[in-house]
Amino acid sequence: MSLEHAILGLLDERPRSGYELKTQCFDGPLHPLWTADQAQIYRTLERLKRAGLVTATRKRRSGRPDRRLYELTPAGNVALERWLATPEEPPIIRDPLLLKLYFGEHTDDEDLLAVLRRCRDEYQRRLNELRDTSARLAAERGLTDRAAVLRQTSVDGAVVRARATVDWLDDCIDAIRAGALPGSQRDETGQRHLFGS
Template identity: 35%
Template sequence: MSTAHIILGLLQQQERTGYDLKTACFDDCIAHVWQADQALIYRTLDKLESQGWVGCTIEIQHDRPNRKIYRLTESGEAELNRWLCAHQPLPIVREPLLMQLYLATNRSNEEIITLLEEEQIAHQTRMAQWDAVSPNFPLAQEQPATGQNLGDREQVIHQLVLELLRRKEQVYLDWLADAIQQIRACS
């Protein structure tokens, strides 16, 4: 997966500036699944423009710097559609806690439990953040008279993404509780 394809997808939704991509998208909407800093976004936009996948227009502003407004081109849309339909390889797992735990065999049980409890607090905080996001993505509800969905397909898809993130977080929390219990049981 690449930031370039994510930017193409966001530009498919609507034209945006680099600043809009950072603040309205990467910081707000998709921060829980993908992060990108301002420099990466602008480097990627330059690359996408040189590939012909995005175009831009310059909006002249007299009281501020001019704005570059980016839009998806036909070739960019073709690339996005290709990427959306292609299976992506599983991500490489890089879990600092697992490496710490694996290498901590010479540490005391108390030290390991403290490490696991700190991780537990961090994951509980993340779960609370996702619980706070959840009301923004209500599940589609049926309209009583017609039986049609009031919620649109986009809401359902966003809810599915959030639900997987919540389930993964819950599995991690369950594992941490088990790990703490097992380390406490060690003599």
């Protein structure tokens, strides 16, 4: 499971608590790349501990509730490195938006546009978030820092997809607004189309 290894990667930097993993990592710089539920994080930490890949130590702190600091064991480090060097199939993407277009024959232009615009705005929001993350990584980094360059590369991978999607959605929206869909209210003649001609 990838979440396990994401957590191992984060603990490889330094020991952290479940709370810190959630609030400082998965809700922070990692958010546009991988999100995780709080419940899932604690259960995964427990599982990693049972597997001997991390150890936990309870820390008492004045002024705050106790917390459990997790850190990598040598076995955890090995598991992380092995996972990092192992090629993997890219994930299967299931996007309801594509289905709504695919089956959209009887949906009218206005409804289609509403569906497309909502997705466009959300992809734009994610793109902005990715750019923020990228800027923050750039600010932290030294130019000879392998880790920082790889992080930017990783964020960049998410950026190119988000940008391609926003551009495609903009094209779709413009075309439909121009009445390019056959059978639309704006296309009584059937002469103009999204594709071809």
